[in-house]
Amino acid sequence: MILVFQVVLHQWIFFLEKFFPKVYRKEISVKPSDDQYCKFDSQTLTLFTSSLYLAALLSSMTASRITRGLGRRMTMMFGGLFFAIGAVINGFAENVLTLIIGRVLLGFGIGFANQSVPIYLSEIAPFKYRGALNIMFQLSITIGILVANLLNYFTAKIEGGWGWRLSLGGAVVPGLVFFLGCFFLTDSPNSLLERDKFKEAKVQLQKIRGIDNVEEEFNDLAKASEAAKLVQNPWKEILTRKYRPQLIFAILIPLFQQLTGMNVFVFYASVLFKSMGFGNNASLMSALITSIVNFCATLVSIATVDKYGRRTLFLEGGLQMLLCQLVMTVSIASKFGTSGNPGELPLWFSMLVVIAMCVYIAGFAWSWGPLGWLVPSEIFPLEIRSAAQSITVAVNMIFTFCIAQVFTTMLCNLKFGLFIFFAVCVVGMSIFIYKFLPETKGVPIEEMTIVWKKHPRWSKYFVEKDSSFEMGKI
Numbered sequence: 401m402i403l404v405f406q407v408v409l410h411q412w413i414f415f416l417e418k419f420f421p422k423v424y425r426k427e428i429s430v431k432p433s434d435d436q437y438c439k440f441d442s443q444t445l446t447l448f449t450s451s452l453y454l455a456a457l458l459s460s461m462t463a464s465r466i467t468r469g470l471g472r473r474m475t476m477m478f479g480g481l482f483f484a485i486g487a488v489i490n491g492f493a494e495n496v497l498t499l500i501i502g503r504v505l506l507g508f509g510i511g512f513a514n515q516s517v518p519i520y521l522s523e524i525a526p527f528k529y530r531g532a533l534n535i536m537f538q539l540s541i542t543i544g545i546l547v548a549n550l551l552n553y554f555t556a557k558i559e560g561g562w563g564w565r566l567s568l569g570g571a572v573v574p575g576l577v578f579f580l581g582c583f584f585l586t587d588s589p590n591s592l593l594e595r596d597k598f599k600e601a602k603v604q605l606q607k608i609r610g611i612d613n614v615e616e617e618f619n620d621l622a623k624a625s626e627a628a629k630l631v632q633n634p635w636k637e638i639l640t641r642k643y644r645p646q647l648i649f650a651i652l653i654p655l656f657q658q659l660t661g662m663n664v665f666v667f668y669a670s671v672l673f674k675s676m677g678f679g680n681n682a683s684l685m686s687a688l689i690t691s692i693v694n695f696c697a698t699l700v701s702i703a704t705v706d707k708y709g710r711r712t713l714f715l716e717g718g719l720q721m722l723l724c725q726l727v728m729t730v731s732i733a734s735k736f737g738t739s740g741n742p743g744e745l746p747l748w749f750s751m752l753v754v755i756a757m758c759v760y761i762a763g764f765a766w767s768w769g770p771l772g773w774l775v776p777s778e779i780f781p782l783e784i785r786s787a788a789q790s791i792t793v794a795v796n797m798i799f800t801f802c803i804a805q806v807f808t809t810m811l812c813n814l815k816f817g818l819f820i821f822f823a824v825c826v827v828g829m830s831i832f833i834y835k836f837l838p839e840t841k842g843v844p845i846e847e848m849t850i851v852w853k854k855h856p857r858w859s860k861y862f863v864e865k866d867s868s869f870e871m872g873k874i
């Protein structure tokens with residue numbers, strides 16, 4: 401997915417000239433003495449980058465019905481197919497309309513995949529390793545970003561100005577791999593039970609656990625599934641008071657994930673580096689380095705999440721990001737000031753900024769990045785899990801859209817204060833996690849209500865007199 405927006409920045413001269421001639425004319429008229437904070441401020445460009453997320457937002461809402469009615473696997477297949485078709489259309493685009501149609505299809509693909517994959521992973525994983533397995537989803541996103549940056553690095557060197565077609569169209573490969581890979585999967589036992597496929601569900605559970613005696617777990621799942629069937633309308637149900645604590649997290653976690661400011665670096669790393677006076681090649685190289693850090697640090701999260709827990713990673717990652725944001729603010733303020741005109745930039749400055757950015761990205765990649773998907777996917781009971789995941793994806797997409805859309809304007813107006821804005825957000829979200837998030841590590845997914853019931857802030861939402869509270873159906 402990442403291929404789609406980054407190509408605009410790397411090979412954008414040819415791309416802009418073809419599709420957005422006005423922006424192109426503005427871009428080539430910028431002089432080195434102009435305000436560097438504002439040289440990339442263009443709504444048309446950011447709209448292209450961010451429009452995909454609107455489509456993803458719409459499709460994630462529809463996807464909840466499909467994950468419930470047709471299963472997680474089918475939703476994933478739709479996702480892969482939409483994505484592959486969108487990539488092909490984009491690769492061959494000759495005008496803006498085709499480009500937009502391609503992006504909308506890519507957005508559908510992302511919406512469907514983000515809705516179904518985290519739930520699927522959380523459902524099939526043994527609870528002791530649920531964290532690590534769920535994070536494979538975020539790991540594949542970081543691989544996507546890394547491959548996209550690598551591809552852009554090489555296609556930028558292609559003569560003749562058509563390399564962008566390869567970058568955009570190349571996304572067909574992961575789309576098809578994802579689609580075809582689904583043929584080798586069966587659905588999660590939870591999803592099979594949800595659709596009354598009892599026998600298949602049991603066989604599937606035995607297969608994924610690698611043992612014959614799955615009686616206890618199967619009974620728990622079947623009970624949860626029975627409780628889930630009593631719920632006619634999950635969208636209405638999720639708004640009832642008993643799900644308030646989880647709902648708050650389903651909304652705030654993806655919101656906070658985007659307010660870390662990470663996507664500013666993902667989408668605009670090379671633009672940022674260019675604004676700071678790095679040459680074209682150095683900018684692409686730095687974007688590559690930061691995506692390698694992103695990938696490696698996600699591996700750290702996989703290795704630690706089920707050992708140290710979600711809270712520890714959230715809090716450590718938050719502190720690390722905060723310190724780096726402060727370093728970036730001070731160094732950029734000292735060189736660029738408010739005029740945005742730094743003069744000659746010394747090597748130590750560039751090194752400092754790249755290092756701060758890498759440490760910041762590592763902090764994000766082992767905390768808010770993966771946990772932003774993991775925690776919402778594991779805190780809800782089955783009856784509303786799909787609806788809740790749609791809300792999480794929708795909020796994520798809305799704010800990914802907003803960040804992508806307003807970043808260049810924010811940089812132009814807030815200047816180095818942009819990093820202060822994100823730093824303040826990180827402080828707020830870390831306090832929120834510290835005070836309100838119960839630890840979910842090592843808790844079987846069907847017993848999750850217990851951790852909410854025990855938390856001093858949330859226990860009042862769970863009335864004990866009805867023993868069915870564990871199923872979340874008070």
Ligand SMILES: OC[C@H]1O[C@](O)(CO)[C@@H](O)[C@@H]1O
Nearest residue numbers: 541542662663666694769800
């Ligand atoms: O690794 C960075 C990526 O992680 C996310 O925050 C969550 O999946 C994306 O929005 C972002 O592009």
